[in-house]
Amino acid sequence: MMFQIHFLRNIRRFSSSTRQVIRNVKQTQQLQFVQRTLHNVSSAHLQNVKNVYLVDETSEISQRHIQSGSNRFTCRTYNCGELRLKHVGERVTLCGWLEYQRMNKFVVIRDGYGHTQLLVDDKDIEVQKLLSTLPYESVIKISGSVVSRPKDMINPRQSTGEIEVLVSSFEILNKAKEILPFNIREFQKAKEALRMQYRYLDLRFSEMQKNMRIRSQFFMSLRTFLVNECQFVDVETPTLFKATPGGAQEFIVPTRFPGQFYSLVQSPQQFKQMLMAGAIDRYFQIARCYRDEGSRSDRQPEFTQLDIEMSFTDVNGVIRLIEELLHYSWPECLPNLPRVFPRIAYEDAMETYGTDKPDTRFEFTLHNCTNALKNNENLVCDNFGAYFLVFPEPYVILSKAVKERFSKLAQKYSESKFLQNKVDNIETWLIKLSRLLGNSVIEELKIALQPHNNSAIFFGYGNRDEVLSLLGLIRLEYVNILEEQGHKIKKDGMHPIWITDFPLFEKGDTPGSLNSAHHPFTSPHHDDVHLLESSPLKVRAQAYDLVLNGNEVGGGSIRIHDPAQQERIFKMLDIDKQFMQHMLDMLGSGCPPHGGIALGLDRLLATMLNTKSIRDVIAFPKTFEGRDPVSGAPSPISEHDKKLYHLEIVDNKS
């Protein structure tokens, strides 16, 4: 056996075998402090053995590969969440963090799997002395025997609550500092900024452990379904690429060629379409993507998406794939996901919820009364719409503070009018309203509103898009306030919905110009191709989004595969054909019809786990400013780098 020799001033107590070693070593007068090694290391006896290959099979760890999953190749025999009554009598070795101790005798050891209670023998003065000064969060290794707890000491809330370990050997592997930035105690959780800066401490909390481990398991299940059940091919595509016209701001990466830059991909869109042309007909990748969106809360400059593309498919094919994929992969510990998700067209979602990412955990939908008002010449404008939203008893909470909050919201919408009222008697209220809208519409409104005495009524009219957006926001806000006040409004569980038939284009920045609503490779809806010239804004796309509990968690489309149609769309979008020649060439080389989707895995996980922020499902998130809170990046570069990349810094404020 070889022994590791360390100059650690904090080692004060050793197991009996270690003490024997100390005596041996002290005799050689080499050292003052000695720590028993984790294991012997084989390499030493290979020294000076020329051209002879030896394998050390005597190592403690080598022998352990017959053990169960989490302990293979380590010096522990169990993790701290593993021991049960059936292990009573077994001699075990555990490693972990000193979480708590009482009377230098009752000790709790913790690792990422759970907690185990240790018991130090009254006679073991040495260990007790050691414990008396050992800071919490120090890393220890213990051996001992598993014993059952006395009946009155059983802790049913703890997975290891029926046993404890009688310590026979106790080692300090690494002593922690006396004072850490915060303690690992659920009831005294630190502020987020501090948690982020010392993320390695924050990760020790059981909630972060759960989030990280569920994320990993979920990803594994996604892959298992795609590869093993459906023969998808996992292909890694480059992240250093060329700028994509339109779309989000992309990070740039200077090269040694003066003035020439890569862009960091915002999605592998072009590559996955090339894979389709390349006969990789079922592609997926859990891909890192990048967007420089500046400071935005709950966004990350780098994020992870499940990127999927399939040949010889259609909207239904992609939608069914994702439904089956998520059903297969869904963690058992979470509320069930339906086997098939409802679908709603974009236009209907806007009409009903005032948003294209509706939270369908509750009703309270918008009501269209445009027809009732459309003959009123005083009101009607371009793209006119009138909608109301009603919350009946017992949901009338329209206090002054709430009303002010909504009025502030409404101020951002300058092309629409907004009314909010606590209505005791609908008849009386309508009469008041008639002063504003004219008498002629009252009868029609009465029919539309039905008998809504004792209601909170929100009423918007004017520019239809604005009215819908505003009422959509109020629908969410009002329900949040109701929930804060103790009403249970949102249904539990998972409520996914597909939004289909998005518009292909949206208005561009200059009059008459068009932008892609999704991206320029999206196929128009078959039925609307004839509208491309005459009414492009009315053309629907073969595009779909997946929304879960009001969060957009994915989106995709069937792509254009006909090079002539693609060229036509580029032209309509004023995208320089030469810039995209490689895509046109690709489509003309024999490219199958294809489509796909990307799921935003950070947001999906945050929604699944119902965390406050996506940062809670990311191991090392950046701050809302895009800073790495652990290292402080970004930071200044060296003169060497400036020269190498032909850069000078201009401190303009853009």
Added chain:
Amino acid sequence: MMFQIHFLRNIRRFSSSTRQVIRNVKQTQQLQFVQRTLHNVSSAHLQNVKNVYLVDETSEISQRHIQSGSNRFTCRTYNCGELRLKHVGERVTLCGWLEYQRMNKFVVIRDGYGHTQLLVDDKDIEVQKLLSTLPYESVIKISGSVVSRPKDMINPRQSTGEIEVLVSSFEILNKAKEILPFNIREFQKAKEALRMQYRYLDLRFSEMQKNMRIRSQFFMSLRTFLVNECQFVDVETPTLFKATPGGAQEFIVPTRFPGQFYSLVQSPQQFKQMLMAGAIDRYFQIARCYRDEGSRSDRQPEFTQLDIEMSFTDVNGVIRLIEELLHYSWPECLPNLPRVFPRIAYEDAMETYGTDKPDTRFEFTLHNCTNALKNNENLVCDNFGAYFLVFPEPYVILSKAVKERFSKLAQKYSESKFLQNKVDNIETWLIKLSRLLGNSVIEELKIALQPHNNSAIFFGYGNRDEVLSLLGLIRLEYVNILEEQGHKIKKDGMHPIWITDFPLFEKGDTPGSLNSAHHPFTSPHHDDVHLLESSPLKVRAQAYDLVLNGNEVGGGSIRIHDPAQQERIFKMLDIDKQFMQHMLDMLGSGCPPHGGIALGLDRLLATMLNTKSIRDVIAFPKTFEGRDPVSGAPSPISEHDKKLYHLEIVDNKS
């Protein structure tokens, strides 16, 4: 049923059901050209259906999720490599590329899975006419009946060689251009530059299909072992990070903060160590990493590594993990991997093979004769070494051209002397040699060389490191020449070997300064800690490399977990402690002993699959200059980007 309506000028022939549709559509006078859709699309009938969720379960593709893996969610019933005798009589639908046709009648359709032969009925004049002008590589969809081939037409080399499909319906999904940059024919493969530029064509070759699909399967198996068998946690770490002191040149990424940059990580080293402190005690990630090495053949600016870290382990633990991992994941179609790999210490590898990545598929090892010469005052210098390398009969191929090649190689080593001779009689040769080396050493050399009449002898002496490197290179080169000349030297199969006990430091650029041989977080060997002050260059590290068939495919180490020792190493390396304070804080917060490894997956796969270049196992590789051959990236940036990132370009030549 809904139908997709297209303006495709190249559609000339339709199945009977399609023709019916055309008639219907023509009656409506809407269109000139119609193509039958792949499938109906559900969304249309959701239009104007307010707040009612409908799911279309009538779609052709929706029904298909009961099918086998590769065909689920598509409009085909089988892929082109799937049909066998047992399918005879079945009506099938296939999609793929028109690979070949003869007499407008015998057709071969191809996809990523294989080839299927189609037979067009003599009476089906319409399809024959269509085929007569259809360019190869067009994408088609056919339906038909599976029939067995006549006995004399069976092709045993083709997986589908026993059947063919009698075509009853034939559709063109996307017509290819008449002339493509190159044809998909094994016997007329294009030059690499062209293959790279049109990678989507290149990917259609069966070899690239095999490489991509094996890569995906191999990655899946690696993950399955780590997650399912060993409870590793897959954690994604950021790529936008802070510059790491020392090490390779890192790409930089400007931000909206003037003069402040991220660096693209060259490895997740710091993050994975933080995960260990964060109780994610078994971490892995298939991670994208970045290095700006300028123009270097067979390197890529972005590459993929399997990154692993484990707590409570040692050198043996990591080595056994990797051996079991690779054994579990090894593709069945490749030569077997041994269950346990031999190990050799760095020093021994250098002595024996003249390199730390020895190709152990053949012998011909170096022989040390330093002792025989070390008393010769005329020869001996600092760090003196003398070695020879012998190739006996029948391996004597020391032609003038070969000798010149080696002389050129030797010129790069200015501090050593080099001799190469075809030796018929060793006695005579030694007498000649004595004129150079003096008589006294001849007897000793004679013993060392043994009776090596009829040999090629390479002899080097002088600076030991130079001699070893030179003879190590000649060992490889000479064997390559032998193989080119028809000798079978390299053993078949997979020959992995661990190189252990690397030095901790190497000499820095300035006298007396030190660099890390691996990285500054590497733990020194327990037995050598006492040499840190006195002889740092003699300190071995707990570091190991994995070498396969002469290629370095991985490397790792046990890390320092004691903050005091880490601080000491930083100081020895002249690394500013403040720059690394977050790592020292992390170690001091209670960090378990830990170690890990990274496998370079691109190189590993290239070695496994024995490809000419790592580019052959990467879907979209960059050129040796770092250019993306498809899009031409990198490219100039806009004025908007320059302003946003506070940059000016300086066209200096560094």
